[in-house]
Amino acid sequence: GAVVSQHPSWVICKSxxxxxxxxxxxxxxxxxxxxxxxxxxxxxxxxxxxxEGSKATYExxxxxxxxxINHASLTLSTLTVTSAHPEDSSFYICSARDLERSYxxxxxxxxxxxxxx
Amino acid sequence: xxxLNQSPQSMFIQEGEDVSMNxxxxxxxxxWLWYKQDPGEGPVLLIALYKAxxxxxxxxxxxxxxxxxxxxxxxxxxxxxxDVGIYFCAGPPNTGNQFYFGTGTSLxxxx
Numbered sequence: 001g002a003v004v005s006q007h008p009s010w011v012i013c014k015s016x017x018x019x020x021x022x023x024x025x026x027x028x029x030x031x032x033x034x035x036x037x038x039x040x041x042x043x044x045x046x047x048x049x050x051x052e053g054s055k056a057t058y059e060x061x062x063x064x065x066x067x068x069i070n071h072a073s074l075t076l077s078t079l080t081v082t083s084a085h086p087e088d089s090s091f092y093i094c095s096a097r098d099l100e101r102s103y104x105x106x107x108x109x110x111x112x113x114x115x116x117x
Numbered sequence: 118x119x120x121l122n123q124s125p126q127s128m129f130i131q132e133g134e135d136v137s138m139n140x141x142x143x144x145x146x147x148x149w150l151w152y153k154q155d156p157g158e159g160p161v162l163l164i165a166l167y168k169a170x171x172x173x174x175x176x177x178x179x180x181x182x183x184x185x186x187x188x189x190x191x192x193x194x195x196x197x198x199x200d201v202g203i204y205f206c207a208g209p210p211n212t213g214n215q216f217y218f219g220t221g222t223s224l225x226x227x228x
Contacts, residue, residue, distance in 0.1 A: 034216055043218045043220050043221050046216060
């Protein structure tokens with residue numbers, strides 16, 4: 001149980017295009033999902049907290065107009081990187097809380113490797 | 118966002134040795150979680166701690182929730198090659214809904 005999937009697992013795009021990444025909780029419901037970015041040899045940095053049915057809460061320094069988050073259902077959150085540039089190349093990881101487990105435990109997706117040319 | 122400091126940053130040990138790493142924060146945490154991340158994958162939860170002073174084991178792994186609620190420790194006994202990876206502490210601070218990760222400890226086990 002507590003499986004989180006991400007799609008795609010990797011994507012290469014041209015500068016200026018937009019990329020959508022999906023995060024799904026496969027066997028549980030999640031009112032809250034989180035999006036992280038991880039650069040090589042660095043820790044995971046929280047970008048935003050995604051709440052089902054409401055606007056996402058962004059961390060300081062993260063542009064909400066560039067990183068659009070939609071949490072349309074209890075099992076799906078999407079992150080859209082708009083007008084991507086090479087500096088947006090990174091490993092994007094989502095996580096989700098299981099409503100029926102501990103409030104503070106998070107389960108992570110396998111990540112999406114984004115490369116912007 | 119807040120960042121948790123982990124030490125050591127990296128470790129190179131012989132197979133069979135025990136490993137200790139710690140995590141400290143300037144804020145009080147209600148929960149401490151320890152994750153392992155393999156290259157190109159998402160973190161996997163190893164141990165969760167919920168009370169100050171709590172000591173919890175998961176196989177060869179043992180973790181403790183510091184009394185001050187500002188630190189936590191992870192020990193790995195009798196290390197094996199598959200223990201290689203990056204270990205992160207994480208958790209939500211006492212205030213707020215966010216969830217933050219430590220700086221990570223990279224573990225290399227030499228057979």
